[in-house]
Amino acid sequence: MYMRTDALPASVKDFLVGLAGITQFAGKFFRNFWRPPFEIREVFYHAYSLGQKSLLLVGITGLIIGMVMTIQMRPTMEQFGATSWLPAMVSISIIREIGPVLTALICAGKIGSTIGAELGSMKVTEQIDAMTVSGTNPFNYLVTTRVLAVTIMVPLLTIYADIIALFGSYAAMNLEGSVSFKLFIDQSLGSLLFSDMVPALIKSFFFGFAIALVSCHQGFTADRGTSGVGKAANTAVVISSLFVFVIDLLAVQITQLIIS
Amino acid sequence: MSKLSTSKQLSLGAFVALGVIIAIGVVYYLGTKRQWFGDNISTYTYFNNVSGLQAGNNIRFSGINVGTVERIRLASDSTVLVEMIVSREASGFIKEDSRASIESDGLMGNKVVSISAGSPDAPHIEDGDTLRSRSPASLDQVIASFKTTSDNANELTKNLRDISEKIQNSEGLLGKLLTDSAMAGRFETTLESFRETSLNTERISVRVSGMARDMQYGDGLIPRLLNDSVMAENLSHTMDSLSYASRNLASTSRKLEEFADRLNNEEGAVNLLLTDSIFANDLEKTLRNVKDGTTDLDELVQTVNESWLLNLFNGDKSKEEDKKNKK
Numbered sequence: 001m002y003m004r005t006d007a008l009p010a011s012v013k014d015f016l017v018g019l020a021g022i023t024q025f026a027g028k029f030f031r032n033f034w035r036p037p038f039e040i041r042e043v044f045y046h047a048y049s050l051g052q053k054s055l056l057l058v059g060i061t062g063l064i065i066g067m068v069m070t071i072q073m074r075p076t077m078e079q080f081g082a083t084s085w086l087p088a089m090v091s092i093s094i095i096r097e098i099g100p101v102l103t104a105l106i107c108a109g110k111i112g113s114t115i116g117a118e119l120g121s122m123k124v125t126e127q128i129d130a131m132t133v134s135g136t137n138p139f140n141y142l143v144t145t146r147v148l149a150v151t152i153m154v155p156l157l158t159i160y161a162d163i164i165a166l167f168g169s170y171a172a173m174n175l176e177g178s179v180s181f182k183l184f185i186d187q188s189l190g191s192l193l194f195s196d197m198v199p200a201l202i203k204s205f206f207f208g209f210a211i212a213l214v215s216c217h218q219g220f221t222a223d224r225g226t227s228g229v230g231k232a233a234n235t236a237v238v239i240s241s242l243f244v245f246v247i248d249l250l251a252v253q254i255t256q257l258i259i260s
Numbered sequence: 261m262s263k264l265s266t267s268k269q270l271s272l273g274a275f276v277a278l279g280v281i282i283a284i285g286v287v288y289y290l291g292t293k294r295q296w297f298g299d300n301i302s303t304y305t306y307f308n309n310v311s312g313l314q315a316g317n318n319i320r321f322s323g324i325n326v327g328t329v330e331r332i333r334l335a336s337d338s339t340v341l342v343e344m345i346v347s348r349e350a351s352g353f354i355k356e357d358s359r360a361s362i363e364s365d366g367l368m369g370n371k372v373v374s375i376s377a378g379s380p381d382a383p384h385i386e387d388g389d390t391l392r393s394r395s396p397a398s399l400d401q402v403i404a405s406f407k408t409t410s411d412n413a414n415e416l417t418k419n420l421r422d423i424s425e426k427i428q429n430s431e432g433l434l435g436k437l438l439t440d441s442a443m444a445g446r447f448e449t450t451l452e453s454f455r456e457t458s459l460n461t462e463r464i465s466v467r468v469s470g471m472a473r474d475m476q477y478g479d480g481l482i483p484r485l486l487n488d489s490v491m492a493e494n495l496s497h498t499m500d501s502l503s504y505a506s507r508n509l510a511s512t513s514r515k516l517e518e519f520a521d522r523l524n525n526e527e528g529a530v531n532l533l534l535t536d537s538i539f540a541n542d543l544e545k546t547l548r549n550v551k552d553g554t555t556d557l558d559e560l561v562q563t564v565n566e567s568w569l570l571n572l573f574n575g576d577k578s579k580e581e582d583k584k585n586k587k
Contacts, residue, residue: 041264044264044269045264047272047276048264048268048269048271052271052272052275152276156275156276157279159279159282159283160279160282163282189286189290192286192290193290193316194287194290197286197287201283
């Protein structure tokens with residue numbers, strides 16, 4: 001039995017085809033992941049170029065978000081006479097949600113566009129075809145290494161972003177009041193539970209995996225021509241950002257189910 | 261194949277290592293907070309209602325977090341078993357007669373299990389011991405209490421309204437006082453009388469006070485009696501003498517009584533005198549003879565006085581005495 005596809009709008013058909021392509025691409029990644037050669041050096045390189053080089057951007061964003069959240073929340077908390085709860089509220093918000101999602105979005109923008117453009121240009125210039133001809137497995141060399149590196153680096157970047165955001169919150173707390181560092185750490189981390197931290201860390205692995213996989217897929221399937229590179233980079237950012245929110249929604253539901 | 265330089269490899273290694281160390285540090289910190297890595301003991305308590313207590317909530321002893329709630333499960337249809345992890349260090353201060361209760365950490369805060377201090381002589385708890393519990397006040401009870409208070413306030417307001425209406429309508433003493441000028445005048449007079457009475461009372465009390473002072477420190481008999489020990493001793497002697505005299509008087513009166521009894525007796529002289537006529541006649545005769553004898557004796561004495569022999573010795577003196585008697 002065949003489904004009639006003529007009646008579907010083109011955008012829906014494109015979406016479904018793209019989703020199917022990404023799913024196939026993920027399957028191909030898991031098949032190739034166990035097959036040698038293991039390009040460890042390439043993993044390190046991408047971990048450095050894609051991950052560590054994003055630290056400054058992620059750090060600045062985290063610092064600003066930590067400060068802004070504290071400054072914005074303070075008047076409301078003061079109305080309830082609960083200023084002492086501010087560190088706890090900020091830390092829970094950052095570690096549970098804002099830290100992982102914000103880092104993932106930053107990475108989706110920076111890493112996704114980089115991967116999409118790199119692989120798209122390689123596709124356009126037929127470098128990938130050349131690698132296949134020369135006997136190198138392009139998927140293992142180009143995709144597996146990037147996906148692995150980004151999957152490892154995004155959680156690490158999330159940890160850094162969380163810590164820097166808490167520093168930003170501490171700085172903002174001391175703009176209008178006076179809170180000792182020890183008291184701030186005690187109040188912010190003391191109110192955290194493992195159920196706050198571990199799910200956030202686990203979902204950031206999925207964020208990294210999704211960003212790298214979608215971006216590699218967009219680069220690998222880039223259209224011929226110079227416009228294909230730009231389109232691949234753009235689409236990589238948009239779809240990976242969308243995936244981040246979808247995974248976040250799923251992660252929240254699964255976490256609630258597990259905790260309760 | 262892309263190859264990282266040594267410095268970049270070092271940088272990447274430091275980045276990853278630091279991130280992992282931070283993650284492990286936070287995990288260890290949270291674990292320490294939750295008493296996962298320390299030397300702990302398990303202790304249990306039972307509640308009828310845990311009021312929303314959850315696993316992971318803090319255990320407080322003397323206001324300090326000493327552990328966490330490990331597990332909560334139903335023990336029976338009306339009892340909930342709460343398993344608590346308490347640090348061994350703190351357990352040395354928690355006594356077997358300490359009581360666990362469920363409290364709120366602030367108005368909107370989490371629930372905490374609060375352990376009260378037990379008696380100093382009681383032994384401290386050991387691993388696996390069960391603490392007695394104190395049931396928390398449920399929200400329903402609090403609301404019921406509020407409702408009672410609200411009802412009372414309502415009743416009070418109603419009573420106040422009635423009172424104010426009565427005052428407004430010149431009912432009762434207070435209302436008349438506020439509205440009736442004659443009544444107010446009488447009340448004012450009464451108050452004036454009260455004032456004068458109190459002034460008099462004050463004056464009396466001042467005088468009484470003065471009298472008391474005089475009695476204590478003055479020169480009269482009472483201060484001397486109170487303060488002079490010699491006089492008190494003399495008085496004591498006097499009292500002793502009086503006591504002795506009264507005893508003698510009693511004895512004398514007793515003897516007189518016996519004497520009177522004997523006089524009244526049939527064998528007594530008086531009774532004989534009253535009842536025996538012969539004896540009475542004899543006695544009358546005797547008395548008459550005694551009288552006659554006395555008269556004769558007087559005549560004899562007169563004769564002797566007037567005799568010349570005696571006047572020879574006492575002549576001048578008798579004349580002077582006669583003159584004196586005449587004067």
